[in-house]
Amino acid sequence: MEYNFREIEKNWKKVWKDTDIYKVTNDTSKPKFYILDMFPYPSGAGLHVGHPLGYIASDIYARFKRMKGFNVLHPMGYDAFGLPAEQYALETGQHPTVTTEKNIARYREQLDNIGFCYDWSREVRTSDAKYYKWTQWIFLQLFHSWYDRTANKARPISELIGIFEQEGNLNNPCPADDELQFDADNWNIYTEQGRRDILMQYRIAYLSYAEVWWCEALGTVLANDEVVNGVSERGGHPVEKKRMRQWFLRITEYAERLISSLDTLDWSDAMKEMQRNWIGKSNGAEVTFHLDNSKEDITVFTTRPDTIFGVDFLVVAPEHEILNAITTPEQKAEVEKYQQYVKSRSERERMSEVKQVSGAFTGTYAIHPLSKKPIPVWTAEYVLAGYGTGAIMAVPSGDDRDHAFAKHFSIPITNIFGELYNGEEAYSAKDGKIENSDFLSGLTIKEATLKAIDALVASGAGRGKVNYRLRDAGFSRQRYWGEPFPIVYIGDVPYAIDEDAVQGIDKNTPVELPMVENYKPGPEGQGPLANVTNWVNTKAGHRETNTMPGYAGSSWYFLRYMDPHNDNEFASKEATSYWREVDLYIGGTEHAVGHLLYSRMWTKALYDLGHISFDEPFKKLVNQGMIQGSSRFAYRVHGTNKYVSHGLRKEYKVDDLRVDVAMVDGLELDTEAFKNWRPEYADAEFILEDGKYICGAEVEKMSKSKYNVVNPDDIVTQYGADTFRMYEMFLGPIDVSKPWDTKGIEGVHRFLKKLWRLYFDESGLIVTDEPATEAELKILHKTIKKIGDDIERFSFNTSVSQFMICVNELSTLNCHKREVLEKLAVIICPFAPHMAEELWSKLGKSGSVITADFPAYEDKYVTENTKKYPVAVNGKTRAEMEFALDAEPADVEKEVLADPTIIKWMEGKDKKKFIYVKGKMINVVV
RNA sequence: GCGGGUGUGGUGAAAUUGGUAGACACGCUAGACUUAGGAUCUAGUGCUGCGAGGCUUGGGGGUUCGAGUCCCUCCACCCGCACCA
Known part of the structure; x- marks a missing residue:
């Protein structure tokens, strides 16, 4: 029976879907474990093989924890507001709602293809009104709060008003202006507007001024990365800084707590250091x-x-x-x-x-x-x-x-x-x-x-x-595709929509983003919403036309997964006090200071105001490295349409051209595909070496423009999701960057086929009920131990190696015994879930393998009692000698000094020192 | 510029606590089986040397019986730097 991964994977994906096997409930007697991936921005380009790296790691961990008896929350969603969708809308007229929907569908298909165990019933999208209703609600909490430096926590602004009425700001100096001083008498004679101006300088979400990049020619405000070399990226127009009224979050009040509570987190020192330096x-x-x-x-x-x-x-x-x-x-x-x-x-x-x-x-x-x-x-x-x-x-x-x-x-x-x-x-x-x-x-x-x-x-x-060094966080964007603010201006004075002064409009969130036909900026650098006059102008006053930045929705999304369909609260108290903080968060270092710092601040604010019972969002953080592209180059002889193979290019004057990696097998270019790639290459001629055209290679960022993007769908089609998952893990440590090389995947695919052949031959299942030998049990239990240990320390590449070693050994031993293979099918499940299900069911087991317990290893098969010691003379290894682990040092020394090889290398000199490190090595110093 | 990270064979890497550097794979070489091979299996493969051996973890220096691992210094590359997400 062949390993027919296409049939197997298709079948099990359907079973998983039909049985809702990955659905998670909030009430259970099992201990909880919350594993979260940084949710993606659904870009138009789709996923490339770099994106799922962290998702695969978290999926392995989630499955492992589940098999270890935990109730595992492992959700996924989309950070769906953002500039690219709006830019695309400007260029094509397609509404961001439409393109975002389309992109999400594509992402979902790609993610499903890889066989993740997400509970999709909990999916969140930041651009969904049911979601951003609560983003706006949290903004209102921040608007209605101030930071009490004495109590060292956020408190409702109504309490500050009470204090001002009693004693002015004597004991609560203004965070925005330490010159500002007033007593109760002053406060009580201030006008409504005067009081609101002062309160604004205390609010955690507040209005102030900041400079933005302004491009006169485009009539719009630009993001930093839309400004290149002092001119706009689009069109190369001059830009200058312009002062604008903006919303801010008073994160600086949290600076001290953001530094000190880093000590409670299980994050890498590098990541903590970056946050410390950022707060400065x-x-x-x-x-x-x-x-x-x-x-x-x-x-x-x-x-x-x-x-x-x-x-x-x-x-x-x-x-x-x-x-x-x-x-x-x-x-x-x-x-x-x-x-x-x-x-x-x-x-x-x-x-x-x-x-x-x-x-x-x-x-x-x-x-x-x-x-x-x-x-x-x-x-x-x-x-x-x-x-x-x-x-x-x-x-x-x-x-x-x-x-x-x-x-x-x-x-x-x-x-x-x-x-x-x-x-x-x-x-x-x-x-x-x-x-x-x-x-x-x-x-x-x-x-x-x-x-x-x-x-x-x-x-x-x-x-x-x-x-x-930390600055308050700018919270306004002059954009369309983001959360509208639940703010109206009465005259020039901003009010939250839930305040009494606001009359005649719906006082509840969400303030829905109005549909528009065009996305052009409003007058004087205002966002596109300024053009929607019937939305802007209300009975109560005119609405805020800025929208919230990308990090608004992502600062609290981990809370929504706990109770995603709740229409009355952002999440119920029961849900948040059961799931609490994220136990394991996986994502890239590029978020070291932005997203991670804002999330921490929001969590602390929600904690201060009594909405949740913990004040850090992410207990453990694991960073994933980037998967880089490996670009392929062809060498055109300068001024001709002749292409010379890599090894011969030095003999000519050549221009380097990137070619699509899809046309290259390893380093060998498919010259016919190249001719068909672009009309100008149709009559290309090739100067070959050994009958082949060999490309040059270079590691670069994976990107469309470099023709080095590899789509996971293609890999899954060719090798299967299980091979893809294991290969991504096999590439190297999760936290370092490494280039993708499609060629190398065959080793992992061969391994899975070899694993399969332990269970099946041409005729079918060959598993026997014979008792396993000592040697077979030894390799099995060593593997169980190593896989468990490796998963716990996120060393997935070495897990894959251990599986290979295990399967190689079992093949050599010709082992087809149920006693061994049943457990092997279970421990491979986190890595190759489809195959594990197939093996499990073919072994006659009922139910999903995910419901099986991860087996425990037995010490007696894992511990050795002798060790082959490297024996060195003056630090250079000269011999290998085996001793019992509990051997007497004096006996060891005697035997070593009597060994002919050692005697030879001691060259007749006297022993100065004898170093015997039990279980490690032996060194004779002469 | 500042902050953080990474550097080990032709390639991806392993070495978990200072203790046999290169596990496991890719690639390559030779062979077996096969109608066929982009299937499978066997052997070899850091560099150098006929060999004993010597050399080798980005470069240089140090600590130690012993350094990929610790310290100093230099270099290269990657990520972030506040409106990309």
């Missing part, structure tokens, strides 16, 4: 510099208050509001010209092109708070408006960028490090002593830092401060 906590000081001829002050943040006497100039960010007020008339033209230049520069460019020094002098001098010396004030792009206070004190002798700036503009440099500073390069190390610094001279950096802060506090010029 730094201890330092805020220092205020008075200006010479102005009432204005400049406050800077510094992590090095110890260098305060080394300040030679101040630098203010070019966007800083204060610039207009402080620039002298003589310098005005220069500063404005500079600001104009910076408008065209991306933050990335400003940070990365450090060697390109630029700036402008404001003409103004500040007064050093301690030395009282005049300090020139400059503006320069290396200072970013969004970080710290948007201004720095520059210490050229201690900071590289300050140093380069001072050198470039010939600003005199004060040396506060004595001999440590050589005049050529800043001394930025953190050890050594401060000199030339008044009362700080002679102190270490640590001592000086504390003393400097004390002095600043005493003089009223500064204070110690903790600063975070």
